[in-house]
Amino acid sequence: MWSEEAVREPQLVERRGGAGIAYADEILGDRDSRGVLWDRATVASGRGKPQFAKIHVHRQRRAMRKLLCQVCGRPAHGDDRGVLWLLRNRTGDWRGWPEGMLVSEPPVCESCLALATxxxxxxxxxxxxxxxxxxxxxxxxxxxxxxxxxxRPVPVENELVSFIAPAIRWTLASKLVRQLHNCTVLEVREGAAAT
Known part of the structure; x- marks a missing residue:
């Protein structure tokens, strides 16, 4: 996000019959094609200062949907081995990591890989x-x-929710999530904290 952008916090209400959450002033663009309710955010890309720790809901969703580079917004690198992903090193989480990993960070292109790291x-x-x-x-x-x-709805916690989970009706989405399969690891680097 940029410093001139903000996440809007409209009033949430319960849908009739316990069917989940909705905005009190909901409009057609608030939900995706699956009926998931999304955070609202203003759009002012490039205005103010970059806020690297904050992710813009609309740009993240577009990048994940279209497999665009998280840095430059152009198509991510892909070849016969698949799409290129740059991930925090969590190789100790489970055997075979990142196979099966759920990711909310978009992929990258080869040109932006060195800059991002x-x-x-x-x-x-x-x-x-x-x-x-x-x-x-x-x-x-x-x-x-x-x-x-x-x-009125009561907040529970921030979490990853599958599209097929009943909790999806009660989730205010902020990031689109993909799952990685048939992974080929190209590089592993230890961080400064490990040395």
Whole structure:
């Protein structure tokens, strides 16, 4: 996000019959084709200062949907081994990682790979892994889940929710999530914190 952009916080209400959450002033563009409710944000790309720790909901969703580079917005690198992903190094999480991993960070293009690893504090501190995934289907969303309350929805927690989970009706989405399959690891680097 840029400093001139902001996430809007309109009033949430419960849908009739306990069918999930909605905006009190909901418009057609607030939901995607699956009926998932999305955060609202102003758009002022390039205005003000970049806020690297904050992700713009609309640009993230577009980049994940179209497999665009998270840095430059052009098509991510892809070849017969799949789409290129730059991930924080979590090789100790499970055997075969990142196979099956759920990701909300968009892929990258080859041109932006070196820049991203150099300027991103998380990638420098924690290390990184570069991999290609032959398959990376859209899985669900990351967002804040709510539950029914006394007249208005009650926030529960931020989590990853599959499109087929009943909780999707109660989730205010902020990021689109894909799952990585048939991964080829190209590079693993330890971070500054590990040395």
């Amino acid at each position: 150099r300027v991103c504090p998380a990638l420098r501190d924690e290390g990184h892994l570069v991999a290609q995934a032959a398959s990376c289907p859209v899985h669900g969303v990351e967002g804040f889940r709510y539950r029914a309350g006394a007249g």
